[in-house]
Amino acid sequence: MTDEPDTTPIPEQAPEQAPELPLLTLRDGLPPLTDTDAGLREVCASLAAGTGPVAIDAERASGYRYSGRAYLIQLRREGSTTFLVDPIGLSSLAPLQEALAGTEWVLHAATQDLPCLTELGLHPDALFDTELAGRLLGYPRVGLATLVETLLGARMKKEHSAVDWSTRPLPEPWLEYAALDVEVLVELRDRLAAELVEAGKDEWARQEFDALRGFAPTPRVDPWRRTSGLHRVRGRRSLGAAKALWEARDEIAEQRDVTPGRIIPDAAIVAAATAMPEDRAALLGTKGFHGRGAERYSSRWVAAVRGAAEAEEKDLPTRSPRSDGPPLPRAWAERDPVAARRLQLAREQMAALAEEQHLPVENVLTPDYLRRTLWDPPHTREPAALAEAVAALLSGYGARPWQVALAEPVLTAAILEADLPVEEPVEGD
Numbered sequence: 001m002t003d004e005p006d007t008t009p010i011p012e013q014a015p016e017q018a019p020e021l022p023l024l025t026l027r028d029g030l031p032p033l034t035d036t037d038a039g040l041r042e043v044c045a046s047l048a049a050g051t052g053p054v055a056i057d058a059e060r061a062s063g064y065r066y067s068g069r070a071y072l073i074q075l076r077r078e079g080s081t082t083f084l085v086d087p088i089g090l091s092s093l094a095p096l097q098e099a100l101a102g103t104e105w106v107l108h109a110a111t112q113d114l115p116c117l118t119e120l121g122l123h124p125d126a127l128f129d130t131e132l133a134g135r136l137l138g139y140p141r142v143g144l145a146t147l148v149e150t151l152l153g154a155r156m157k158k159e160h161s162a163v164d165w166s167t168r169p170l171p172e173p174w175l176e177y178a179a180l181d182v183e184v185l186v187e188l189r190d191r192l193a194a195e196l197v198e199a200g201k202d203e204w205a206r207q208e209f210d211a212l213r214g215f216a217p218t219p220r221v222d223p224w225r226r227t228s229g230l231h232r233v234r235g236r237r238s239l240g241a242a243k244a245l246w247e248a249r250d251e252i253a254e255q256r257d258v259t260p261g262r263i264i265p266d267a268a269i270v271a272a273a274t275a276m277p278e279d280r281a282a283l284l285g286t287k288g289f290h291g292r293g294a295e296r297y298s299s300r301w302v303a304a305v306r307g308a309a310e311a312e313e314k315d316l317p318t319r320s321p322r323s324d325g326p327p328l329p330r331a332w333a334e335r336d337p338v339a340a341r342r343l344q345l346a347r348e349q350m351a352a353l354a355e356e357q358h359l360p361v362e363n364v365l366t367p368d369y370l371r372r373t374l375w376d377p378p379h380t381r382e383p384a385a386l387a388e389a390v391a392a393l394l395s396g397y398g399a400r401p402w403q404v405a406l407a408e409p410v411l412t413a414a415i416l417e418a419d420l421p422v423e424e425p426v427e428g429d
Contacts, residue, residue: 024154024183028081030176035086043075043083044099050080053104053128055185058113059178061166066253066260070116071165072175076182077103084175088168093120104128106189108144108181114215127209130185133192136201136208138358144181144188151191152184199358207400222321224250228266233273236316240308242273243317248304252297264291264301276305325368326375338418342374346414353410365407369397377415387412 034043047054054077058070076082087093105124107113109131117123134142141147145156160177167174196202220226224246233242246269253260271288280298283289283305294301308316326332332340350370354361378389391408399407 021149021153021155024148024156024180026082026176026179026183030172030179031082031084033084033086033170033175035089037091040085040090040093040095043085044095046080047075047077047083047096048099050077052078053106053186053189054100055106055182055189056113056117057107057178057181057185058116059165060116061164063162063259064164064262065166066257068116068119070113070120072170072178073117073120074178074182076185078186082179082182084179086170087120093122097122101125106130106185108185110212111215111217114212115217118216124213127212128189128193128205129209129212130188130192132208132212133189133196133205135360135363136205137192137195137199147188147192148184152187154184156180204400204402207402211398211400221323222317225321227269229270232270236313236318237308237311238273238276239319240311240316241276241305242269244304244308245269245272245301248297248300249293252293252300262291263293263297264289268294272301272305273308276309277302278306278309326371329371332375336375339375342377342414342418343371345417346370346374346411349410349414350407353406357406365394365399365403366397369394369399370407370411372397373411374414377411381416381419383412383416386415390415
């Protein structure tokens, strides 16, 4: 008698889970909050006695306040310790600027913090941006917590990231969260710096960091056009009402130092601009018009709508914003087919170049620089002269030398190739 084969299914073994990374903690404990001029002088003396780069971070009350001011500054330096500075009650941060003179600042996502630090009179002599370094190295996710986990093997606390930092007094758990943001920032910088050297991208990073030192946010043109749902507003007069309502809300928000959405939401602006109510009763009866300041500032809202209703046609906004730049890419094929071909060719090659260099394509070259160069390229088609002219254009727009060196050959080739006649397919092929 033969044995029957055993058909009992073998239970699948669950894949082994990677051990959870240790939670990052404060090596020196939670530092006291520095909120007096005398305390700041002690902080500055300690920082000046330290060595190496200084890790810096700032906390704003985004989503709560209109202003982008810093409500807390965190600093850490080797040979010193971590400091938490409350700038609100201090007479001046000039002593801190003096103490940091000649040091390299280490920030994560420097463009977020530099404007509020500049507002306080703090300017770096040199800096290292760990987020930008991560982008140059091709890391797919460059948030601080992710990079710390990936490179340093520690988990960061993620709560309290969206709290109102203008709150006083600041709760101790918030302060601990803030202090952890600079706890290992210098160590992260050192790891990334070594990888940049290994990848041959350290000079690229140096150029990027030098450019960041003078960073200032670009003022938005027609910021009211970013109103969510504005595409539902029909007609120039209603569009003018949306603009007037947005501007009235922005003025109130600035005066009260609260985020505009806490006065009335974008949806209320769209609802009122669509309905064009003639008086307060009609406004407050408009479906979708709501918000904390809907009734309180009703006379302002009615005046805004009435102003748009009575404005001359020539003073009303157009659907598309006026711009000195090229049109939207989707309009290129109709307005200039050759320019559209330039753009297509360049985009394909820039994507391939970005993949080859392990970079996000927008870090190879700012998309606006690419579009401006290809929409209105230099007139010459002599290859060497064209290459020189394209390089000059890119530099003039603000591209760094390493970006020019990578992008210029691609753009020059696209300009020359797009001018060649397109061969029609032969029937039967």
